[in-house]
Amino acid sequence: MKLPTRLPVLADSAAIEQAALLLREGRLVAFPTETVYGLGADARNPAAVQRIFAAKGRPADHPLIVHLSNVAHLDEWAINIPDNAIKLAAHFWPGPLAIILNKQPTVPVEVTGGQETVALRVPNHPVALQLLQAFGGGVAAPSANRFCRISPTQALHVAEELGDTVDLILDGGACTVGVESTIVDLSTERPRLLRPGHISYLQIEAVLNTALLLPPSLKPTHTASASALRAPGMMAVHYAPSTLALRYRAEQLPVLLRELTASHKKAGLLTYREVIPENPIAQVIQLSNHADAYAQALYASLRQLDQLQLDIILVEQPPESEAWRAVNDRLSKATRAY
Numbered sequence: 001m002k003l004p005t006r007l008p009v010l011a012d013s014a015a016i017e018q019a020a021l022l023l024r025e026g027r028l029v030a031f032p033t034e035t036v037y038g039l040g041a042d043a044r045n046p047a048a049v050q051r052i053f054a055a056k057g058r059p060a061d062h063p064l065i066v067h068l069s070n071v072a073h074l075d076e077w078a079i080n081i082p083d084n085a086i087k088l089a090a091h092f093w094p095g096p097l098a099i100i101l102n103k104q105p106t107v108p109v110e111v112t113g114g115q116e117t118v119a120l121r122v123p124n125h126p127v128a129l130q131l132l133q134a135f136g137g138g139v140a141a142p143s144a145n146r147f148c149r150i151s152p153t154q155a156l157h158v159a160e161e162l163g164d165t166v167d168l169i170l171d172g173g174a175c176t177v178g179v180e181s182t183i184v185d186l187s188t189e190r191p192r193l194l195r196p197g198h199i200s201y202l203q204i205e206a207v208l209n210t211a212l213l214l215p216p217s218l219k220p221t222h223t224a225s226a227s228a229l230r231a232p233g234m235m236a237v238h239y240a241p242s243t244l245a246l247r248y249r250a251e252q253l254p255v256l257l258r259e260l261t262a263s264h265k266k267a268g269l270l271t272y273r274e275v276i277p278e279n280p281i282a283q284v285i286q287l288s289n290h291a292d293a294y295a296q297a298l299y300a301s302l303r304q305l306d307q308l309q310l311d312i313i314l315v316e317q318p319p320e321s322e323a324w325r326a327v328n329d330r331l332s333k334a335t336r337a338y
Helices: 012-024 047-057 070-077 083-092 126-135 157-167 203-208 251-264 291-306 323-335
Strands: 029-032 038-040 066-067 097-102 119-121 167-169 183-187 192-197 246-248 267-273 281-287 312-316
Touching: 012 029, 012 038, 012 126, 012 167, 029 066, 029 126, 029 157, 038 047, 038 157, 070 083, 083 097, 083 203, 119 251, 157 167, 183 203, 192 267, 203 251, 246 251, 251 267, 251 312, 267 291, 281 291, 291 312
Parallel strands: 029 167, 066 119, 097 183, 246 312, 267 281, 267 312
Antiparallel strands: 029 038, 097 119, 183 192
């Protein structure tokens, strides 16, 4: 493995103050949230935001989430804020929920991908909150990785991916949630779920006391048309390792292994149940059979297998229940079905 060109620094008070200064100078800072590590820039500075896209290789029409220190700053970024937004913020912020609202005219188009809406959230991580408070403004921050690749849940992942394209990497330990935030669109009359996450659509519906419009991938029987609104993490391929990754069901594994043996392929296996290693499996990583614990370790495990120079990564299909919805959403984009 190639050594990173910029090493993370412990996120103590001095490092956080330095990070805030760098943000004011229009530079890039990677920092931990409860979901994944973010690549942050001053959301009011178009040139700084453009540096995010350059560092990630991200298309400029893909909107970013603006991170705020508290809900009191909401009206600095959004207009026509509905009561539903206040309800969700009161219930879930700080937390892994991004809310899409109609933007203030002063919000740079570089942040919104040219749209008239902006995604906002208050992260639930002490380092992120301290940085936002020290900086005193909104920080635009997608995941701190190359576009469409595995999201980073540890500071060293950022260093390995982005190196010295980042001016400072704050190390706040491993992320506790491990998958990106839930995104709900409140910019129109009917609330709509755009991306599942740790906070489920059922939890959101319970707070709002109304049903959400769901994308077809989450509720195939739903008759509503899909939203044209662009939001983070909606690519067909995303969160993916460089190594080919196949998603299999338990009963398919014996046939799959015979095929790989016949073709002399070396494989890694990611599973949530005990599997006895056999040829051609070079490495087995067994994760928890509880959805939250599995999600927390998912990206780090995919990254570990991706670094082993394997021919293929096999990922066991998790249960297809509501508790596993966010995990299955990420795996559907990071892997191919066998």
